[in-house]
Amino acid sequence: MxxxxxxxxxxxxxxxxxxxxxxxxxxxxxxxxxxxxxxxxxxxxxxxxxxxxxxxxxxxxxxxxxxxxxxxxxxxxxxxxxxxxxxxxxxxxxxxxxxxxxxxxxxxxxxxxxxxxxxxxxxxxxxxxxxxxxxxxxxxxxxxxxxxxxxxxxxxxxxxxxxxxxxxxxxxxxxxxxxxxxxxxxxxxxxxxxxxxxxxxxxxxxxxPGLFSRMGQTIKAVASSVRGIKNRPDEFTELGEYVDAFSQKINVLDKISQRIYKEQKGYYEGLKEYGPVHTLWSASEEELVDSLKGMANCIDKCCKVTDTLNLKLSGELIPIIHEYVLYSETLSGVFKKRDQIQAEYDYKVEASINKKADNTDNLKEEIEKLEDKVECANNALKADWERWKQNMQSDLSATFTNMAENRISHYEECLALWESFLSSQTCDFQMDTKE
The missing domain is CATH 3.30.1520.10 (Phox-like domain)
Known part of the structure; x- marks a missing residue:
C-alpha cells in the first residue's frame, strides 16, 4: 500500500x-x-x-x-x-x-x-x-x-x-x-x-469488523435488552445501582463546579473594575488619598490571588470531575455488555430446556462456551471494577484535598492583605489624633 x-x-x-x-x-x-x-x-x-x-x-x-x-x-x-x-x-x-x-x-x-x-x-x-x-x-x-x-x-x-x-x-x-x-x-x-x-x-x-458484523452485534444488544436479565448475580445488581447513583451525583457536581467557576470569574472581573475606581477617586480627595490608594492596592492584590484560585479551579478540579462524568457513562455501557453476554447464555439454556433446538448436541456445546464466556466476563469486570474504584477514590480525594488547600491559601492571603490595610489605617488614625 x-x-x-x-x-x-x-x-x-x-x-x-x-x-x-x-x-x-x-x-x-x-x-x-x-x-x-x-x-x-x-x-x-x-x-x-x-x-x-x-x-x-x-x-x-x-x-x-x-x-x-x-x-x-x-x-x-x-x-x-x-x-x-x-x-x-x-x-x-x-x-x-x-x-x-x-x-x-x-x-x-x-x-x-x-x-x-x-x-x-x-x-x-x-x-x-x-x-x-x-x-x-x-x-x-x-x-x-x-x-x-x-x-x-x-x-x-x-x-x-x-x-x-x-x-x-x-x-x-x-x-x-x-x-x-x-x-x-x-x-x-x-x-x-x-x-x-x-x-x-x-x-x-x-x-x-465489517458493517454486517457490527449490525449483528447491535441486533444482539437490542434482543438482550428486550429479553431482559433474569439471573443477574446480586453483586452485579448492586454494582449497577452504585453506578447509577454515582452518575447522578458526579453529573450534579460537574454542573455546580462549572457554575461556581463562572460566578467566581464574574467576581474576579468585578474586582478588576473595582480597584481602579478608588485610584481615580483619590485624585479628587486630598484627605483620603492614602486610604483610597491603599484600598486600590489591596483590591488589586486580592484580584490577582482570586485569579490564581480560578485558574486552579478550572485546571485541577473541573477536568477531573468531568472525566469521571465520562467514566460513569463508560461504566453503564460495560454493565450492559455484561448483561448482553449473560442474556445470550440464558436464552440458549432456556431453548435447551424447552427443546426448541433441533440439534441438542450442538446446543450443549454452545451453552458450555457461553458459560465460560459469562464467567470470564464476570471475573474481568469484577477485577477491573476494584481497580477503577481505587483509582477513582484516589483521584477525587487528591483533587478535593488540593482544592481545599487552594481555598484556604486564597482566604489566608486575602485576609493578610486586608489586615495589613486595616493596620495601616489604624496607625494613620492614631497619628492624626496625636496631632
Whole structure:
C-alpha cells in the first residue's frame, strides 16, 4: 500500500517553546469542556478562518520538551516500562479538510517492541479507532474515556488554542491510563497505535469488523435488552445501582463546579473594575488619598490571588470531575455488555430446556462456551471494577484535598492583605489624633 501523502502544515512553530513546564500545567476553561455528542469540530471546511488572533498561538500549541524527559526511565525499569507523551499539536490542510494531529512519543523497554523509542502523529479519529478496538477486544473492561466531540454551532472561532490544549491533555491522560492498565497496555492495537506510521495504521483500520458484523452485534444488544436479565448475580445488581447513583451525583457536581467557576470569574472581573475606581477617586480627595490608594492596592492584590484560585479551579478540579462524568457513562455501557453476554447464555439454556433446538448436541456445546464466556466476563469486570474504584477514590480525594488547600491559601492571603490595610489605617488614625 502506498503511504498517504503528507498533509500541508499550517500554523506550526515547533521551535517556539514555553519555558519550564508551564504549558503542561496551563489552566483549562470550563467553556472548553462544553461538548455536544451531535457536533464535532474535528473536521470543518478548509475555507474556515484559522488565523484569527485567538487561535493557534505558538506559545500555547508548542509543548516544552517531551514529558518523557521528566522521568528517570533508566533508574526505575521495574516500576514502569513504558512512557507515552502527547504533545506538539499541529494543524494540517489537505484538499478536503483541515484537522489537528498530535505527536505521540513512546519510550519503552518491553521486548515485544522492535525499538525502545517511537514517534508518530495521530489525529482525533485515530484515538476513536483505538478506543473502539479496545472495547471490542475487552467488552467488560473499563476503557478510559476520550474527550467528547466539540460543539460547533457555526462558531469556528471557538476552535482555539485553549480547546486544543484541553484536548491534548485529555488525550495524554487517555493513553497513559491505557499504558498503566495491567491488561490494556499489552493490547496489540495499542502497540500498533503507538508505533505504526500513518499509512500502516490506515491499513490496520481497514481490517476492523465489517458493517454486517457490527449490525449483528447491535441486533444482539437490542434482543438482550428486550429479553431482559433474569439471573443477574446480586453483586452485579448492586454494582449497577452504585453506578447509577454515582452518575447522578458526579453529573450534579460537574454542573455546580462549572457554575461556581463562572460566578467566581464574574467576581474576579468585578474586582478588576473595582480597584481602579478608588485610584481615580483619590485624585479628587486630598484627605483620603492614602486610604483610597491603599484600598486600590489591596483590591488589586486580592484580584490577582482570586485569579490564581480560578485558574486552579478550572485546571485541577473541573477536568477531573468531568472525566469521571465520562467514566460513569463508560461504566453503564460495560454493565450492559455484561448483561448482553449473560442474556445470550440464558436464552440458549432456556431453548435447551424447552427443546426448541433441533440439534441438542450442538446446543450443549454452545451453552458450555457461553458459560465460560459469562464467567470470564464476570471475573474481568469484577477485577477491573476494584481497580477503577481505587483509582477513582484516589483521584477525587487528591483533587478535593488540593482544592481545599487552594481555598484556604486564597482566604489566608486575602485576609493578610486586608489586615495589613486595616493596620495601616489604624496607625494613620492614631497619628492624626496625636496631632
Amino acid at each position: 502506498e503511504p498517504e501523502s503528507e498533509p500541508k502544515y499550517v500554523a506550526v512553530s515547533p521551535g517556539c517553546l514555553t519555558s519550564g513546564h508551564s504549558s503542561l500545567l496551563s489552566p483549562l476553561s470550563p467553556d472548553a469542556l462544553q461538548f455536544d455528542e451531535d457536533d464535532d469540530l474535528e473536521v470543518f471546511s478548509k475555507g474556515a478562518a484559522l488565523s484569527d488572533g485567538n487561535s493557534f498561538s505558538p506559545l500555547m500549541l508548542a509543548s516544552p520538551s517531551s514529558m518523557i524527559n521528566q522521568y528517570k526511565f533508566e533508574d526505575e525499569p521495574d516500576v514502569k516500562d513504558i512512557f507515552v507523551t502527547v504533545d506538539e499539536p499541529e494543524s494540517h490542510v489537505n484538499a478536503i479538510e483541515t484537522f489537528i494531529t498530535y505527536r505521540i512519543a513512546t519510550k519503552t523497554s518491553r521486548s515485544q517492541f522492535d525499538s525502545c523509542e517511537f514517534e508518530v502523529r495521530r489525529r482525533y479519529q485515530d484515538f476513536l479507532w483505538l478506543k473502539s478496538r479496545l472495547e471490542d477486544a475487552h467488552p467488560t473492561l473499563i476503557i478510559p474515556p476520550l474527550p467528547e466531540k466539540f460543539i460547533v454551532r457555526g462558531m469556528v472561532e471557538r476552535f482555539t488554542e485553549e480547546f486544543i490544549e484541553t484536548r491534548r491533555k485529555a488525550l495524554h491522560k487517555f493513553l497513559n491510563r491505557i499504558a498503566d492498565h495491567p491488561t490494556l497496555t499489552f493490547n496489540e492495537d495499542f502497540k500498533i497505535f503507538l508505533t505504526a506510521q500513518a499509512w500502516e495504521l490506515t491499513s490496520h483500520k481497514k481490517q476492523g
